[in-house]
Amino acid sequence: MGGRITQALVLAAVAACGSDDPSHARSPVERSIDATLRARFGVAVVSQCFELAPVCEARLPDGISLPISVIRRGAEWQWHVIGLVVTSDQLEAYLRDEVSDLGAPQGVRCAPRIRRMIAGDRVECWLERGGKGFFTVRGDGSLSVEVVLDAASANARSEQVTP
Known part of the structure; x- marks a missing residue:
């Protein structure tokens, strides 16, 4: 048995x-x-x-x-x-259009290629001439964008500030 x-x-x-x-x-x-x-x-x-x-x-x-x-x-x-899933292709295309509209067309790079984001997350992208673009997810899931063309100002804006 x-x-x-x-x-x-x-x-x-x-x-x-x-x-x-x-x-x-x-x-x-x-x-x-x-x-x-x-x-x-x-x-x-x-x-x-x-x-x-x-x-x-x-x-x-x-x-x-x-x-x-x-x-x-x-x-x-x-x-x-x-959450919100974005690709670097989407972010880069949007940011290229934004900097072009500002009269400063240039290459843009965002990484990683695929990213999951939730409210409050911020993505930093690099502009070819030293500036940066920042995407932030709002509470409603939409994105806000900030473009800083000056390299020194962009680097200062990149620093994380703790309250």
């Missing part, structure tokens, strides 16, 4: 570990998240959903983790990334 119990426990443990091929263990929600975010960002995404909580986590190749809320509506699962 003891041998049967041991055998059953071993089989249960092997079954719980699943397959070495992750595509067989992927849920429809995880596959949907992976495909949608891969199409949006142009990079491989691997998501993992947690059974006991209505959340998932999507991991990008550079290690950035995006928390995802999942809701069941009837037979359908709906999900969305928690």
Whole structure:
């Protein structure tokens, strides 16, 4: 009898570990998240959903983790990334237009390429001639932008001030 119990426990443990091929263990929600975010960002995404909580986590190749809320509506699962997700392409294009409108067209660089932001977060971008642009997320999720063309002023503005 003891041998049967041991055998059953071993089989249960092997079954719980699943397959070495992750595509067989992927849920429809995880596959949907992976495909949608891969199409949006142009990079491989691997998501993992947690059974006991209505959340998932999507991991990008550079290690950035995006928390995802999942809701069941009837037979359908709906999900969305928690917070605002922006790409450096979006920020750079906007900032290039802003500095051009100010009569100072120049190259712009923002990093990392994909970023999750929440209210109060600030992104610093670098202008080719030494200035900087700053994006801040407002409480309503919109972004405010500040452009500082002078390098010395931009560096001073970059310093974090603690209250």
